[in-house]
């Protein structure tokens with residue numbers, strides 16, 4: 001369950017942003033639409049605890065995350081939040097499976113090799129599990145970034161423009177994959193985008 005209330009954030013440059021309230025029950029997903037520069041990524045970073053709001057609250061798993069210290073927030077994120085970044089950063093010299101293990105190491109989460117293999121199977125990446133990341137195609141890299149985001153079995157999955165550079169078929173595949181994984185893990189999925197093609201897959205949408 002995710003709720004946000006009266007969120008606002010001001011950058012040092014003076015750009016001041018205010019956000020509408022969000023309330024998601026368990027198993028509910030949300031698409032946040034908006035033109036370039038309205039604050040979509042800022043809102044995603046607030047919900048992921050990467051930025052602290054100037055005002056307002058964000059509650060996830062009964063915790064008001066805006067109150068947490070940086071260290072506690074990092075631990076909380078490791079346990080409860082998975083983020084699919086617009087531009088994923090991998091350890092290029094490691095294999096697919098070792099990139100997932102590295103994330104789990106840093107978030108102090110344990111997942112058996114069988115569970116990781118099963119996640120990679122779902123994401124159609126299992127045959128690449130021992131390949132170096134630098135040898136993956138763009139689509140495979142994107143599926144790996146989803147695998148990494150899901151590997152800590154988060155309660156909240158945040159995805160920043162996951163379909164922006166994809167054709168219609170791959171955009172549909174990525175969104176249906178994120179939605180089905182969110183259902184399986186009983187997580188809330190929040191996608192931010194300016195891509196109106198994916199609106200039809202979400203029952204709940206807000207426009208910034």
Ligand SMILES: Nc1ncnc2c1ncn2[C@@H]1O[C@H](COP(=O)(O)OP(=O)(O)OP(=O)(O)O)[C@@H](O)[C@H]1O
Pocket residue numbers: 011012013015034035036037038039040041042043194
């Ligand atoms: N680090 C920063 N310092 C100063 N201003 C920033 C910073 N990051 C974003 N902004 C400003 O805050 C506003 C919202 O930016 P944000 O990236 O959240 O928008 P967005 O809707 O995600 O845009 P896009 O779709 O282009 O990624 C913009 O006016 C942007 O210029």
